[in-house]
Amino acid sequence: MANLTFEIEKDFQFEAAHYFGHSDANDLFKKIHGHSFAGTVRIEGDAQEEKGWIRDLWKIDQIVKEVVMPLDHALLNEVEGLEQPALEQIAKWIFERLEPRLPGLSCVEVRRPSCGERARVRRS
Numbered sequence: 001m002a003n004l005t006f007e008i009e010k011d012f013q014f015e016a017a018h019y020f021g022h023s024d025a026n027d028l029f030k031k032i033h034g035h036s037f038a039g040t041v042r043i044e045g046d047a048q049e050e051k052g053w054i055r056d057l058w059k060i061d062q063i064v065k066e067v068v069m070p071l072d073h074a075l076l077n078e079v080e081g082l083e084q085p086a087l088e089q090i091a092k093w094i095f096e097r098l099e100p101r102l103p104g105l106s107c108v109e110v111r112r113p114s115c116g117e118r119a120r121v122r123r124s
Helices: 057-071 087-098
Strands: 007-018 032-046 107-113 119-122
Touching: 007 057, 032 057, 032 087, 057 087, 087 107, 087 119
Parallel strands: none
Antiparallel strands: 007 032, 032 107, 107 119
């Protein structure tokens, strides 16, 4: 049988506000405004022989909730490390906090569904 690598994903969501203070930001986005954010965490690896899974999705869910909790109903600009809270930076912030806790983490995607926007960060 060929070598197989499995991928599993867990979705998350949070509500938060932010603003952009840089000089070329659109005037609308210089004001504090909020979004419903959604995201996905992807883990790659081999299935554990005795269990058949890469990792317990329930445990992944608990870890993701702990990491994302400080962002929920927050002003992202006030979260340490998110002073410029673009989608890319939010994805990076989450990835950096999940990586030590989730072996095999390969990608974090953060979306603003109402805007049709998304950003991904992955291990290269």
